Amino acid sequence: MKNIDYRDAPARELTSATMRGVTGRVVIGKADGADNFCMRVIEVAPGGVIPLHQHPWEHEQFIHAGTGRIRIGEDWSALEPGRVVYVPADAPHGMENTGDEPLVFLCLVPGFAPEL
Template sequence: MFVGHYKDVEEKEVTIEGVENTTIRWLISPKIGAKNFAMRYFVIRKGGKIPIHQHDWEHEIFVVKGEGYITNGRKTVKVIPGSFLYIPPNEPHGYENPDSETLEFLCLIPVKEGSIPPEERGE
């Protein structure tokens, strides 16, 4: 068993092209022994965004704090604390926080090739 607190995990700026005012904490990953799923904690500060992108893996998301928007390029939906989302593999998706101090959410993804950076695989 592993028990931790999210504030004890390093908060890193997301440096992917087009991402603005966004941080990530890798709460659960292969680095601590997870073999099937990874759990990440994102914070998008006011005015921040993660532009539309897509992956070969699904996402499960739970909004913890703040309000914002998620889009697949065709439809945009407002999310609030308690909102949960399922994003299928290869579905375009992007996030934006125009108004809240922070938009904070958990995002779970499968552990598979390309989904986890080397430092979170324990390499």
């Protein structure tokens, strides 16, 4: 059994040529014996960007704190606490923090996807 505060999981800065202000934590993953899913908490700093990308797995997101917007395909939608988002496999998607506080969201991916 695992029962922790998510902030106790190590944070890792996520970087690419166009990604900025993004950290991730694997809060439940393979190290915990979770073979079917990985639960990650992602934090996007104010002004931070997760650039448009795609991959062959779906993922589900729950917005915990902050505000922003997400692009899936050509459509943008607002993000705020309590919103849930489904990103289908192979759908181009990206995210931006449009607020003054960190955008924090839970992200679930299948066990075969990279944990971070």
